[in-house]
Amino acid sequence: MKMTEKDKRVFETAQQARIHTPLCLLVLILTLGIAMTSVAAPKKMATSQPENCALCHGKEKALPAGHNDIKKMNYEGCKKCHIDTLRLGGKLPGGHIHQLSGVSCEKCHGKVKKQTEVPMKQCVTCHNPEKLKEKTAKVKPENPHTSPHYGTGLDCNACHRQHGKSENFCAQCHKFNFVVP
Amino acid sequence: MSEDEKKPKNPSRRAFLKSTGGAAAIAGIALGGLAVNPKETAAALNPMPKKWDETYDVVIIGSGFAGLAAAIEAKNAGATVTVIEKMFVHGGNSIINGGDFSAAGTKMQKEAGIQDSADIMYNDMMKTGLYLNHPGLAKTVAEQSNSALEWCQSLGARFAKVGFHGGHSVKRAHQTINASGSEVVNKLFDKVNALGIKVQTRTKLVRFVSDKGGRIVGIEVRTGYKFPDEKSGKTAYIKARKAVVLTSGGFSQDLALRQIEDPRLTDKFGSTNQPGATGEALLAACMAGAMDLQMDWIQLGPWTSPDEKGFGHVPLFCERLVGYGPMINPKTGKRFFKETGNRKERADAIILIGNPVIIMGDSYAVPKQVFPNALQKGMEAGAIKKFDTLEDLAKNYNIPFEAFTAEIAKWNSFVEKKKDADLDCMIFQDAKPTVTPPFYAARLWPKVHHTMGGLVIDNNAQVMGFDLKPVKGLYAAGEVSGGVHGAVRLGGVAMADCIVFGRIAGKNAAKEKSQI
Ligand SMILES: Cc1cc2nc3c(=O)[nH]c(=O)nc-3n(C[C@H](O)[C@H](O)[C@H](O)COP(=O)(O)OP(=O)(O)OC[C@H]3O[C@@H](n4cnc5c(N)ncnc54)[C@H](O)[C@@H]3O)c2cc1C
Numbered sequence: 286m287k288m289t290e291k292d293k294r295v296f297e298t299a300q301q302a303r304i305h306t307p308l309c310l311l312v313l314i315l316t317l318g319i320a321m322t323s324v325a326a327p328k329k330m331a332t333s334q335p336e337n338c339a340l341c342h343g344k345e346k347a348l349p350a351g352h353n354d355i356k357k358m359n360y361e362g363c364k365k366c367h368i369d370t371l372r373l374g375g376k377l378p379g380g381h382i383h384q385l386s387g388v389s390c391e392k393c394h395g396k397v398k399k400q401t402e403v404p405m406k407q408c409v410t411c412h413n414p415e416k417l418k419e420k421t422a423k424v425k426p427e428n429p430h431t432s433p434h435y436g437t438g439l440d441c442n443a444c445h446r447q448h449g450k451s452e453n454f455c456a457q458c459h460k461f462n463f464v465v466p
Numbered sequence: 467m468s469e470d471e472k473k474p475k476n477p478s479r480r481a482f483l484k485s486t487g488g489a490a491a492i493a494g495i496a497l498g499g500l501a502v503n504p505k506e507t508a509a510a511l512n513p514m515p516k517k518w519d520e521t522y523d524v525v526i527i528g529s530g531f532a533g534l535a536a537a538i539e540a541k542n543a544g545a546t547v548t549v550i551e552k553m554f555v556h557g558g559n560s561i562i563n564g565g566d567f568s569a570a571g572t573k574m575q576k577e578a579g580i581q582d583s584a585d586i587m588y589n590d591m592m593k594t595g596l597y598l599n600h601p602g603l604a605k606t607v608a609e610q611s612n613s614a615l616e617w618c619q620s621l622g623a624r625f626a627k628v629g630f631h632g633g634h635s636v637k638r639a640h641q642t643i644n645a646s647g648s649e650v651v652n653k654l655f656d657k658v659n660a661l662g663i664k665v666q667t668r669t670k671l672v673r674f675v676s677d678k679g680g681r682i683v684g685i686e687v688r689t690g691y692k693f694p695d696e697k698s699g700k701t702a703y704i705k706a707r708k709a710v711v712l713t714s715g716g717f718s719q720d721l722a723l724r725q726i727e728d729p730r731l732t733d734k735f736g737s738t739n740q741p742g743a744t745g746e747a748l749l750a751a752c753m754a755g756a757m758d759l760q761m762d763w764i765q766l767g768p769w770t771s772p773d774e775k776g777f778g779h780v781p782l783f784c785e786r787l788v789g790y791g792p793m794i795n796p797k798t799g800k801r802f803f804k805e806t807g808n809r810k811e812r813a814d815a816i817i818l819i820g821n822p823v824i825i826m827g828d829s830y831a832v833p834k835q836v837f838p839n840a841l842q843k844g845m846e847a848g849a850i851k852k853f854d855t856l857e858d859l860a861k862n863y864n865i866p867f868e869a870f871t872a873e874i875a876k877w878n879s880f881v882e883k884k885k886d887a888d889l890d891c892m893i894f895q896d897a898k899p900t901v902t903p904p905f906y907a908a909r910l911w912p913k914v915h916h917t918m919g920g921l922v923i924d925n926n927a928q929v930m931g932f933d934l935k936p937v938k939g940l941y942a943a944g945e946v947s948g949g950v951h952g953a954v955r956l957g958g959v960a961m962a963d964c965i966v967f968g969r970i971a972g973k974n975a976a977k978e979k980s981q982i
Contacts, residue, residue, distance in 0.1 A: 426843075426846055426847070433644050433645075433646045433648050434557065434561045434562060434646065434648045435555065435557075435561070435648070435652075436652070439555065440554065440555065442554075443554055443555065454554075457740070457741055458562065458740065458741075458775060458776035458777070459775055459776065460774060460775050460847060
């Protein structure tokens with residue numbers, strides 16, 4: 286089998302991450318891992334930590350057998366293997382990406398007894414709408430972070446979900462095939 | 467009945483309701499002409515909440531043109547105001563609209579040398595509306611259209627040019643700079659925010675609360691509602707010390723209701739509207755004693771494309787081209803209807819043909835007439851196509867070529883003479899024969915667009931009841947009201963209607979005596 290450029294990259298990053306698994310097996314495992322995350326019906330724990338899957342997922346295995354140890358891994362670490370078609374964005378719930386990037390529950394929900402929905406004004410403390418608009422300026426067929434209707438003011442929650450599947454809000458009326466992380 | 471609601475004060479009435487089988491019996495008696503006031507009936511069936519969660523002078527339902535205009539005017543008249551909106555975002559159909567605002571006798575018209583007056587606009591509305599329009603309402607919109615446009619401009623809304631819409635006798639559609647109603651909605655929304663008016667999204671009106679006399683004193687809502695999950699959210703009560711203003715828009719997306727009114731409008735027809743354009747708020751008003759009218763006049767847009775979702779880009783292409791380029795039935799290669807005819811005539815003509823038709827223009831008309839962004843996006847979506855020759859165009863749409871070229875030659879001769887001897891299409895002075903390649907074309911198939919019928923209002927936007935008397939404490943404006951447009955709403959007149967009557971409703975609601 287001849288390696289494509291993409292395969293090479295996956296292989297190389299896998300090497301860097303010291304995963305000594307044959308390439309095709311690795312791909313299989315990672316794909317399974319993505320499928321598995323959507324099966325679990327986890328508890329929401331305010332005290333959750335990225336490396337402690339069992340705290341929310343209980344006995345159910347959140348990661349596929351043979352998945353690389355994720356202790357002390359952050360989102361950058363995940364991205365070493367999870368690139369291109371293995372990308373986690375749009376598949377892994379946003380809350381996990383936040384956790385893995387060091388953004389704990391409390392950072393968005395605040396230190397409260399009962400956590401409530403996070404308003405957009407909290408999101409924009411890190412995610413500047415104008416910067417987002419620039420970042421996605423080349424996305425086709427339209428820039429998802431600006432529109433003639435709402436400018437850059439559309440509530441992030443319209444599309445991005447942290448504890449469930451994100452939604453392509455524009456698709457209510459438009460034929461935009463965005464993959465929403 | 468939920469625990470939150472206390473028992474009606476009049477125990478004998480409640481006992482009566484129980485023993486006779488409630489709503490159906492009462493409604494039967496009311497219809498049978500016995501001395502039971504329908505609004506009292508409504509009050510009896512709609513108990514007072516034990517406690518109000520929030521209280522304002524004026525409570526507005528819906529955050530489109532009409533609701534936001536009402537909110538600003540009510541607040542400016544000194545009232546405390548809130549706006550509730552069931553969807554995730556504000557703006558309703560208004561924020562996705564095409565941005566054409568019909569107004570007569572405006573500064574922009576004068577600058578473009580267009581002779582117009584409120585009388586001419588009124589006559590156009592009545593003629594196209596088959597004279598089913600309530601004359602007082604139509605007159606109010608025509609007469610105040612200019613001041614409504616100027617009011618929007620004073621709040622920062624910018625308009626670029628004056629265009630034509632089928633059924634009008636002159637160019638009077640003032641197009642916003644971004645060819646979207648969002649230009650107006652967002653300027654109104656900024657003002658609403660600047661005035662400190664609370665807009666509560668994901669808050670759905672469930673029912674009106676009336677007092678014993680049938681006066682509307684507040685509403686029951688679901689807060690944290692997630693459209694379209696009817697079980698989502700929590701019950702809350704909002705009191706209106708002065709009045710409730712209903713500006714909940716039309717019901718083009720309400721499959722059940724629209725088929726009751728017009729059984730042809732099955733799911734075979736798409737809609738240009740936002741998904742929340744449904745009729746439950748209108749029906750809730752009827753249950754509280756408000757009367758409806760002309761509900762089966764439902765408008766299909768004749769300029770939508772089957773090749774894109776929703777409203778899309780083709781309407782902005784088609785409506786700028788009528789009077790400059792021909793509309794062709796691909797089966798025959800011939801024109802089939804007056805391109806500048808009104809929406810109803812044109813949609814009916816296309817439905818009668820039974821397959822999508824073509825609108826086309828050449829490289830003189832298209833760049834001159836069509837908003838560049840609409841053209842580009844329509845082409846990217848594959849709904850508007852470009853052809854180097856007429857032959858290519860004909861081939862693409864399976865048009866019999868000989869008949870087609872003969873028809874184009876005939877059309878061109880009409881354009882030269884500025885007179886269409888076949889179908890009486892209005893041909894504009896600056897129109898030129900369709901000869902310059904490349905040619906642009908799009909397919910057309912109607913979609914459900916506007917509901918002309920709705921609640922009965924008087925010239926003060928006061929809602930009228932089934933007893934033909936005012937439903938006290940209830941105003942309505944915009945697409946939820948009926949009567950302004952009669953059988954057919956002319957292009958751009960919804961914006962005028964919503965702003966004119968939204969403002970009237972807001973002012974009058976604020977003038978009501980506070981009920982404390
Ligand atoms: C795609 C499109 C293009 C158009 N282009 C033009 C144009 O160029 N010119 C023109 O004049 N007209 C145009 N129209 C028509 C015009 O936009 C509408 O008639 C107008 O926007 C209606 O305004 P409104 O304020 O009455 O209602 P909307 O703007 O629809 O607002 C009503 C709001 O009430 C909310 N609501 C409904 N029920 C409830 C409930 N139970 N509880 C709480 N909230 C509720 C809705 O979600 C909605 O947000 C267009 C319409 C569409 C769909």
